[in-house]
Amino acid sequence: MSELLKSDRAMKSVQQELDEIVGPDSLVEDHHLKDLKYLDAVIKETCRLYLALMNRTASRACTVGGYTVPQGSKVFVNSWAIHRDPQFWDEPSEFRPERFLDGGTFDFMGSSSSFKYVPFGSGRRICAGVSLAERLLKYVLGSLLHRFEWRVADGEEGGVDLSDEFTLFIKKKRPLVAVPASRLPAGLELLAY
Numbered sequence: 001m002s003e004l005l006k007s008d009r010a011m012k013s014v015q016q017e018l019d020e021i022v023g024p025d026s027l028v029e030d031h032h033l034k035d036l037k038y039l040d041a042v043i044k045e046t047c048r049l050y051l052a053l054m055n056r057t058a059s060r061a062c063t064v065g066g067y068t069v070p071q072g073s074k075v076f077v078n079s080w081a082i083h084r085d086p087q088f089w090d091e092p093s094e095f096r097p098e099r100f101l102d103g104g105t106f107d108f109m110g111s112s113s114s115f116k117y118v119p120f121g122s123g124r125r126i127c128a129g130v131s132l133a134e135r136l137l138k139y140v141l142g143s144l145l146h147r148f149e150w151r152v153a154d155g156e157e158g159g160v161d162l163s164d165e166f167t168l169f170i171k172k173k174r175p176l177v178a179v180p181a182s183r184l185p186a187g188l189e190l191l192a193y
């Protein structure tokens with residue numbers, strides 16, 4: 001939501017898609033999700049930029065990239081760095097959902113992108129909730145953007161502040177305070193609650 005509030009272009013594109021696929025006389029439903037390609041790209045781009053670390057324990061000694069990893073070592077996979085590696089991503093620090101529309105082959109499984117994109121991990125210990133999380137993210141964000149126009153609250157100096165605190169998870173330093181205004185016809189607003 002913070003990135004969308006900073007990018008008029010992305011916000012317009014995602015809302016235009018919602019208007020076309022869902023329309024003004026309906027609410028976001030499960031069957032719309034597969035057609036919301038730009039929303040999918042917004043979520044993938046957000047997961048690229050704002051998810052951080054995973055950990056593993058080496059069950060046996062092995063060599064990775066020329067380094068010996070002794071048995072029992074704790075190993076952190078720095079997906080923050082992988083997701084911002086300029087070898088793999090053009091302008092890696094930019095929020096550009098379109099990169100997931102053109103590329104087309106990225107899903108959340110990790111291996112299909114040769115491990116360039118691993119927001120939910122990969123392999124046997126991949127996030128067990130990946131399908132639920134993907135659907136929920138689309139459904140909740142899609143509904144919020146379809147039902148409301150958003151603006152940064154008055155008094156939020158300098159607009160949206162994207163600075164973060166880097167830990168196992170990335171946390172905003174200053175919470176986003178955003179104000180919604182309805183963009184649906186009055187009858188549907190009632191249905192929504």
Ligand code: HEM
Nearest residue numbers: 051054055119120121122124125126127128129130132133
């Ligand atoms: C945006 C939402 C979520 C993100 C970004 C996320 C991300 C992750 C990541 C990175 C891992 C570590 C994977 C690895 O080590 O390879 C993980 C593990 C896990 N996640 Fe999620 N997750 C999310 C939502 C959920 C939900 C909704 C559930 C359950 C309903 C869930 C259940 C789990 C479980 C059980 C594991 C441990 C899997 C294992 O060790 O075998 N996650 N998640």
